[in-house]
Amino acid sequence: MESIIMMSAVSAAAKLAYLDPSSTTLIIQIVAGVVITVGTVLGIYWRKMKNAVKKKKPDDNAPAAEMKGADDGKDVITADDLLDDEDDE
Numbered sequence: 156m157e158s159i160i161m162m163s164a165v166s167a168a169a170k171l172a173y174l175d176p177s178s179t180t181l182i183i184q185i186v187a188g189v190v191i192t193v194g195t196v197l198g199i200y201w202r203k204m205k206n207a208v209k210k211k212k213p214d215d216n217a218p219a220a221e222m223k224g225a226d227d228g229k230d231v232i233t234a235d236d237l238l239d240d241e242d243d244e
Contacts, residue, residue: 174182
């Protein structure tokens, strides 16, 4: 009687440990997704840290400073200002 119980317990444990091909594929997809996500997050934060350390200097030759509308006291350059520059040529 004890041998029958032992065999059924061993048989049940073996059935729970079976991985079919679709579950193996799912595990591979989960691992790949985690690796890609971690790589993306690290890449984004690496770029942010690198740019923070680099710190850009202000550009003295900014195109807005050379615009016709920049000298007349306006803070905003409109499309009309851009079109007026093309008409002057």
